[in-house]
Amino acid sequence: MPEGQPRSRFSLAGRSSILDARVDAARRDLADIRLAKRVFAPHYALSVPRTAGRSTPVLAQPGAPESVRSEILAGEPFDALEFSGNHIWGVSPIDGSVGFVDADAFTAFWAPTHIVAVRSANVRALPSRDSSSLGALAMGNCVAAIRSSESAFEVDGGYVDADALLPLNALSLDIATAAECLVGAPARPGGRSGAGLDAAGLVFLALWFAGIQAPRFLDLQSAEMGMNLAETAPFVRGQILFFEDHAAVVADAQNAVHVDTNAAVRAPIEALIATHGPVVRRRQP
Structure with a gap:
């Protein structure tokens, strides 16, 4: 650095916040520069935009498919923060998930329509x-x-x-209609597409098609989007039902779309309650 030129400095804007590794692109050694006011890291990285040429999982650990968090779908952008061998570490600007993806699944950035x-x-x-x-x-x-x-x-x-x-x-598709389009899609951990999805992926995708940005993960969806309603309140088409560890999209007063162990299916709400326990929170349409 030339003599006399001021050094770039970062300072936290208040106390350092508790981080969630699933959605906060910060590690012990590296963090997204967009988090510089929230967290301290020895190094910060500017994101490099990439586009997925094919769908690929987002992993907590590189090369560990059992650590899947979400996925980047074909045609979606990805903010790359670190290029390392066969993997890229970064964050999805679509669902906010953070992790490692296969480097060969990505190309230079292009804008989908x-x-x-x-x-x-x-x-x-x-x-x-x-x-x-x-x-x-x-x-x-x-x-x-x-x-x-x-x-x-x-x-x-x-x-x-x-x-x-x-x-x-x-994007302005009815929430329940979007969920119904996914009936028959296979169950897949971390999935959020018609090729495979999990419970939170179904909710995320149904809301995405309605033009509503939602958290990717089930606990965050329930905490940030749910409402406590009286147990006697009627079920309304388009409501999101949150159970202790599950979620469903209401199709009508008696039925909802959810992801069971095999696929996305339409099922009686009473059967869901019998299997997953009481509805703990709802999101109104």
Whole structure:
């Protein structure tokens, strides 16, 4: 540093706060520079934007699939804070989850325009419905799409039906409708897409499609979004029901969508209470 040039300094704005490693990008050796006023670290990092070329899990420990926290979906951005061998450590600007991801799943940043709004969207070689299939995109995947006709969008490598996509700048799907679209999606720890999801992932994705930002993790969802209501209060379509360790989206006064041990299913609310205990909090639509 040239003589006489002032040094850059960081100072905490008040007491250091308790950190949650799932959502606070701070370690003993490194922290996101955006947390500089909250936490002290020997080194701070500026984030480098990347985009996921394929979906990949967010892990608490690199190379440890059992430590999965969430996932970054294909087409989503990721704020990289550290590049280390085959892994990147950083934070998702979509769901706020922090952890390690596979480096080879990411490319240079590009801006998506649309999101897949059906559980599975078939990608075709030609814009006709009967053309050969090139694979499928899961609900929640983001794409850069160009309308090729009234009935189809062109995406990277093929075409999808126009009614399978929603513009990212106009998400206003009904919460319960979004949850119902996911019925049949397999249960998967850390998942939050039509290809697989957990209880908190179902809630996050249903609210995301309604244009509502929600915490990624079940305990944070219940604490930050729930309301205590009288036990006799009726169940209303679109309510989020929080149990001690579970969650569901109300479809009607008797039924809700939730993720059981195998898949997202529609089930009687009474059966959910019998299995998971009483509803401890609700989120009103």
